[in-house]
């Protein structure tokens with residue numbers, strides 16, 4: 489559970505359905521988001537969605553003149569609910585790594601997709617997640 493800024497306790501949990509937003513090196517494509525539904529999607533479906541979005545991003549990013557190595561990856565969502573019923577602001581986004589999907593899988597997909605576009609990955613998982 490995450491910290492709720494309204495009731496000041498660790499009462500925020502991910503909603504069963506929502507949208508995940510992806511940003512890489514603080515860049516965000518309009519299409520870098522996907523829907524999740526934990527009622528029907530297993531981790532494999534979520535992993536496939538992430539792979540597809542990473543692929544779209546790397547395809548775009550690989551056309552840049554100056555390609556910095558990938559240092560920062562954010563997967564976040566506003567679709568959290570507070571157990572105490574607080575209204576969660578839609579402008580607040582919370583990290584979903586290790587909540588919706590494990591960091592290990594996200595890093596594995598990131599490394600594989602970046603490698604296929606010849607883009608270096610220098611994410612420090614201890615700082616990034």
Ligand SMILES: [Zn+2]
Pocket residue numbers: 492493494495496497499570571572573574
């Ligand atoms: Zn709350």
